Amino acid sequence: MNRIRRTAYVALSAFGCIVFIGLCAILTGAPLLFPSLGPTAFLVFASPDAPGASPRNTVLGHLAGVLAGLTGLAATGLLTASPDLTHPSWARVGAAALALGVTCAAMAALGTPHPPAGATTLIIALGLLHTPSQILAVLIGVLLIALLAVLINKLFGVPYPWWRGVAETSAVVVSGDSG
Template sequence: MTRARRAAYVALSSFGCIVFIGLCAILSGAPLLFPSLGPTAFLVFATPQAPGASPRNTVFGHLAGVLAGLTGLAATGLLTAAPDLTHPSWPRIGAAAIALGLTCAAMAALDIPHPPAGATTLIIALGLLHTVPQVIAVLVGVVLIALLAVLINKLFGVPYPWWRFLEEARSPVASRR
């Protein structure tokens, strides 16, 4: 694929995913569309064979980010606090630092690298999306983009794993570990 065709594919696929998820957000009234879906879209369409782009890493990386973000909020007593990005406080900094550290540790320990999950954990830890309905919406948005990536990449013949560990389990290299 030429560089221009690849750029067009990445742009149009990312555009289509965000429009679809945005439409679902409008229809549901839920915050399904949030900032870290942007880098996720880039990963799954620009580098579909990269470990961080796999559906498994996408879903579990963001899940780790959400859980770590909630843990950071709970540990600092901010679970029910309103977000405030304009007046940093030590508890808010602590929530963000705890959340990011836990997210990075979980992704490394579980071998599920997905860099955009670091943004998701900060979105949660900074209180931007932290209620139960909002957290569920974030996870639904992540599942939607993972499913759309599988569908779009397969539809256009772009090699993309269905679920990373299934491909690894079938490879001869995986059996030598």
Template structure:
């Protein structure tokens, strides 16, 4: 019986499926199923707690988790640090422009201070992610969510980061169960470029 269970488990793992079936349909199904599961859990948590555990930039983060899980930008380190940078840059831009108590741009319109806040937040987030070697493109959306006034209260920003961490934990569990070597924290080391030594010599 244990051999049967083990055989069935192995046949549901992504490497086996890719080896025995067409690549694109398998990857599409994997992304579809796990995108539904991961975001569905976060949305259900938002309903139960009446808190913002779901927001737009979680979508592209989930896509990276399940389409390119071993890419550096999808690693837990880049994901958590990237979104934290986005949150910090977004809130800093609100403080600088005096918009911490202002309504969202979608409701009250875009003003010149809001233009400055949006530009400053994305510029800061982009520069800091590069500087700290933690690029995570969806964090660019996170910083605009804040600088445009959609989520601005400190407790909302803490929940936003909690949601990022919960989604990252889901990605780790799902990808590991699927047989993907998803990292625990740091992105996988990039293989050395043998041509670099040749160019130096």
């Protein structure tokens, strides 16, 4: 695929995913559309062969982000607190830092890197989406984008895994760590 076609494919595929998920959000009144789906959409269409773009890493990475975000909120007593982006407390900073650290550790340990999941964990830990119905909507949004990525990439003949990418490893190797 030449550069112009590739650019159009990436842009229109990401656009279509967000429109579809946005329409579902409008029809259901659920927050299915949230910021970290943007970089996920870019990744799955611009670099579909990257390990972090696989459906497995997309779903498990965002799931780790959600669970770690909730862990950060619970550990700091902020599960029911309102978001406070303009005047954050030390508890909120702690929730965000803990959540991001746990998300990174989980993705590294499980061999499921998906960088946009770091944004998902902050969305949760900062209290922007934290109720049970909002958490369910986030997870449904992730499943939708993973499914759409498979369908669109397969439809247009772009090599893309059904679940796990060929190049994925079982763990992330840190520089200087031989195993």
